Amino acid sequence: MDIQKLIDDYTSWLKNEITFEKIGEYYEITTPYLDNANDYLQIYVKQEGNDIFFTDDSITMHNLKMSGFQLTQNRKLQLQRILYQYGVQLKGDELIAKAPLNNFAHKKHMFIQAMLRIDDMFVVSKSRVSSFFLDDIQEFFLEKEIYYTDNVQFMGLSGFSHNYDFLIQRSKTKPERLCQAVNNPNKSTMGNILFAWNDTKPARKNESQLIVILNDQNNIAKGVEDAFLNYEAKVIRWSERNKESNIALLSVS
Incomplete structure (x- = not known):
């Protein structure tokens, strides 16, 4: 690529x-x-x-x-x-x-x-009007003992700075993981995240991964999930967050 x-x-x-x-x-x-x-x-x-x-x-x-x-x-x-x-x-x-x-x-x-x-x-999920997607993710991380740093910023090759919601540090067996929460998975948001990632990744360690957490309680626009996968991002649907493979993706071991 x-x-x-x-x-x-x-x-x-x-x-x-x-x-x-x-x-x-x-x-x-x-x-x-x-x-x-x-x-x-x-x-x-x-x-x-x-x-x-x-x-x-x-x-x-x-x-x-x-x-x-x-x-x-x-x-x-x-x-x-x-x-x-x-x-x-x-x-x-x-x-x-x-x-x-x-x-x-x-x-x-x-x-x-x-x-x-x-x-x-601030597009609040129809079924969770009292909460925010970021809050939900943080509660989930706490429950599963997934340790992270939030609100991190990195400079890309273009000279632009890009913000990520969560950074999960590398371990002996896992690479550095940068996570983005996507409450409203549309093509505009997708394009913005992929540009940021392609701009950021060369400046990070080669094995760094992008994990995108999609709120599938809101509609996921056609082609969005496939586009993330095509650019080698890891995708977690919120409704599938408790799957063993997704927990393993986020854990340190």
């Missing part, structure tokens, strides 16, 4: 798919990433001196509230965690960030990741 070509193809596709339009003092940037309403993610940027200012125009939080989402204390903590991960702030309902002009590309990448992450992690 020619990882560099895959990364180059992805970045070329991304560049060709991004459009922009001048609206007042802002530029509206439309990305090829889809949210859970199947709308393209849009961000707004403007120059402020030697800095660039980013905003989502409150769309992310507005869409959540329109779907009936209630921001409980626990959810506020989860939201703050995501914001901290990606260096984004919440002002009222507006996601905002600022960066030097020469750091535009990296900050734009992180801002979009934050929007996608919030959009994904």
Whole structure:
């Protein structure tokens, strides 16, 4: 597999798919990433001196509230965690960030990741309206004595930083494992994770593995699971988490 070509193809596709339009003092940037309403993610940027200012125009939080989402204390903590991960702030309902002009590309990448992450992690499973997928996974890890580090970040070959939900350290018999929780398994999320992995993997140890935990209580879009497997990721369906093979995949021995 020619990882560099895959990364180059992805970045070329991304560049060709991004459009922009001048609206007042802002530029509206439309990305090829889809949210859970199947709308393209849009961000707004403007120059402020030697800095660039980013905003989502409150769309992310507005869409959540329109779907009936209630921001409980626990959810506020989860939201703050995501914001901290990606260096984004919440002002009222507006996601905002600022960066030097020469750091535009990296900050734009992180801002979009934050929007996608919030959009994904706060799509609550229909059968578990009181909990979050990340919470469920952490409880499962605790129950099975699976030890991990959460919220880890690695630099890829592209120079972009990529966040992973969990890192399970290597042992004598198991490689390092990076885990991503996917609450809403759609093609947009899949493409984003695979780009991050193909960008990260060459910078990690050769035997490092990607484990994707799919919430199959929500619909898994056609082709998503096969695509992960084609790129040599290990896939665990949430409903099958207690299978011996899946426990073995996550354990240290």
